[in-house]
Amino acid sequence: MKYFPKLMGSSLYLSPLCTEDASIFVKWMNDKVISENIGTDSMVSTLEGEIKWLRENQNDYNFGIVLKNGDLLIGECGFSQIDLIHGKATLMIFIGEEKNRGQGYGKEAIKLLLEYGFNNLNLNNIMLKVYSFNKKAIKLYESLGFKKFGVRHKSHYFKSQYYDEIYMEILKDEYDEIEPFIYV
Numbered sequence: 001m002k003y004f005p006k007l008m009g010s011s012l013y014l015s016p017l018c019t020e021d022a023s024i025f026v027k028w029m030n031d032k033v034i035s036e037n038i039g040t041d042s043m044v045s046t047l048e049g050e051i052k053w054l055r056e057n058q059n060d061y062n063f064g065i066v067l068k069n070g071d072l073l074i075g076e077c078g079f080s081q082i083d084l085i086h087g088k089a090t091l092m093i094f095i096g097e098e099k100n101r102g103q104g105y106g107k108e109a110i111k112l113l114l115e116y117g118f119n120n121l122n123l124n125n126i127m128l129k130v131y132s133f134n135k136k137a138i139k140l141y142e143s144l145g146f147k148k149f150g151v152r153h154k155s156h157y158f159k160s161q162y163y164d165e166i167y168m169e170i171l172k173d174e175y176d177e178i179e180p181f182i183y184v
Contacts, residue, residue: 003066003073007112012105014063014077014112021064021073022050028075028096036158061121065095065109074100077109079117079126087124087172089117102136110144114175124172131156132164145178146170 003015028034029045062078077093093109095101117123128146130137146168154162 003064003071005066006063007116009108009112011069012065012067012074012108014109014116015066017054017062017064017076018073019051019054022047022054024073024096025050025054025076028094031096033098034094034096061089063109063113065093065105067105074105075109077106077113079113079121082121084121084123087122089121089123089126091117091126091128107140107144110140114144114170118172118175125169127167127169130166130168131158132166133158138166138168141168144170145174147174 002018002020003013005013005015007014026045026047026049029050060078060080061082062076062080064073065075065077066073074097075093075095077091079089080092081088081090083089091110091113093106093113095106114126117126127149128141130141132138132151147170148166149169150167152165152167155165156163
């Protein structure tokens with residue numbers, strides 16, 4: 001087994017990243033929908049580049065999203081810009097294959113990350129950035145308790161139009177008011 005459950009949910013678990021998955025990540029990073037939603041649509045991903053990124057980020061708080069049924073890697077999530085002294089980090093997530101999007105996997109993975117961030121890493125503020133055209137993601141983040149705290153207007157050029165970057169956050173005390181996540 002090349003995946004190692006670190007954070008266990010009901011239908012999936014989060015595992016440290018594996019360099020053996022570089023070819024899958026190349027496919028995903030060159031996927032039109034994913035690259036547009038995470039803002040890398042002007043970049044080209046190569047196998048060598050993904051291997052390098054996976055090696056360099058082995059010790060960071062980045063995880064593969066793996067379905068329990070079949071140990072199938074379906075995406076990536078994690079924290080960047082981590083500041084453990086001040087208790088803050090930035091959350092990122094994507095689901096790779098279209099057939100796995102809209103199935104609730106992203107929501108479950110984010111719940112696992114929030115639980116880990118607030119209760120294991122002692123974070124107090126977890127933020128994220130989303131583009132204004134990504135309405136489904138915004139709705140998902142709001143359903144998990146994230147609140148908009150800022151907008152960088154017309155700062156992302158995409159398909160001959162400028163879009164806003166929306167900044168959202170959730171604080172530990174806000175998270176504590178939400179019904180606790182039940183591990184299975």
